[in-house]
């Protein structure tokens with residue numbers, strides 16, 4: 001579907017004229033466009049434990065079917081999301097600046113945020129230094145706020161928030177079922193059930209702007225990363241662009257959009273509690289020249305002070321991990337991740 005450009009709603013660094021002085025020989029890499037969908041499929045209505053175990057061990061990602069989210073909720077949420085992102089940039093920025101970040105925050109150019117929800121630009125990178133930006137805008141939506149801010153004076157956000165809450169409740173349910181099944185497979189006991197803390201759940205709603213220009217510079221919607229979560233549940237529209245790294249063959253694979261399915265990623269915390277039996281999957285997002293893309297990710301973590309113990313890593317809490325990630329992004333421009341906590345690792 002060809003969309004009409006919406007540059008006035010884009011942060012200035014993503015508008016067409018910003019690209020004219022770019023180097024033109026640096027193309028976005030396009031990789032294997034296989035026809036078959038290779039991702040393992042898990043049916044949430046009757047989870048096949050050995051199949052789930054295989055997906056977690058060999059892939060770190062799977063496609064989820066029969067997840068029980070009504071398709072009209074998915075389409076309404078998508079419509080609301082498009083409407084919010086389509087606001088003219090300055091009014092969008094001012095609108096979100098007037099709302100506490102604990103409720104909703106708006107960011108662009110990076111998906112790395114401080115715990116308060118502000119964009120965490122890499123190294124010396126600044127908000128307007130677009131060459132090193134990821135080609136993405138996002139909304140960060142914590143799901144379990146202690147105090148709810150009334151959004152009645154912003155009807156668009158009020159309606160958006162209602163849909164988000166309804167969607168978030170489904171995500172909490174789904175994450176719990178999947179996580180319990182993973183614990184069974186890992187033969188981890190009841191004590192570990194509390195490792196997944198629904199109160200940490202948050203949604204990230206993304207719009208990947210069109211990357212105008214016939215020869216886009218080498219930018220990514222999101223560049224290669226692993227998620228820090230226990231699990232991430234991703235809902236993408238029909239545009240596509242998510243690619244995952246299949247370690248066994250060292251290849252990048254398109255995680256195709258398939259209607260009414262979700263994609264579940266295992267994150268770093270899952271890798272740690274499984275003692276490296278399961279892997280957090282590397283992934284990235286391509287940009288498009290003629291299409292915007294919307295995706296919504298649900299992320300859930302252990303409680304801040306829950307101590308993760310394993311034979312591979314020194315005991316650490318999620319809060320230790322997050323502090324380290326923030327430090328590494330700020331100082332070195334990239335997340336180092338779990339190897340920071342590996343026993344006998346000299347980092």
Ligand SMILES: O=C(O)CCC(=O)C(=O)O
Pocket residue numbers: 111204206222227234236241242283285295296297
């Ligand atoms: O938009 C996507 O497909 C992926 C988003 C993602 O990887 C993330 O938020 O960590």
Ligand SMILES: [Fe+2]
Pocket residue numbers: 225226227283
């Ligand atoms: Fe991710």
